[in-house]
């Protein structure tokens with residue numbers, strides 16, 4: 550009986566510890582986003598463009614699929630920008646000297662942001678272009 554209660558307490562304790570660790574991971578992830586938004590001017594540009602796209606989308610009667618595409622594209626750009634910022638931080642922490650491998654890594658990370666941004670711009674044009682023209686004509 551005492552053993553059973555002890556086992557149950559252990560299980561509850563392990564469950565609480567797991568939840569705490571998930572909460573901590575979530576907190577760390579939010580902190581990462583906050584640090585990146587404060588440190589990178591380009592984040593403000595992305596957030597500004599995101600706000601314009603969302604407000605424009607709300608004016609037009611977009612389908613659920615259109616909204617899904619817009620949200621996915623925005624998330625893709627923000628994800629690429631976060632990875633780029635993280636790689637820049639790591640590069641700075643590793644060395645302040647010129648290094649061809651670091652140059653390649655930084656340029657690839659910038660390429661990821663470029664690819665995600667071009668993709669998002671194309672999706673934005675496809676999704677918002679026609680309804681915007683219809684609204685203006």
Ligand SMILES: Nc1ncnc2c1ncn2[C@@H]1O[C@H](COP(=O)(O)OP(=O)(O)OP(=O)(O)O)[C@@H](O)[C@H]1O
Pocket residue numbers: 591633637640644645646647648649651652653655656659
């Ligand atoms: N340690 C390094 N060794 C070699 N090349 C580097 C190094 N640090 C930066 N570079 C080169 O300089 C470019 C700009 O790097 P930097 O980290 O200053 O990015 P940034 O201009 O702040 O870009 P972003 O606007 O994305 O923040 C890199 O893409 C890379 O080509």
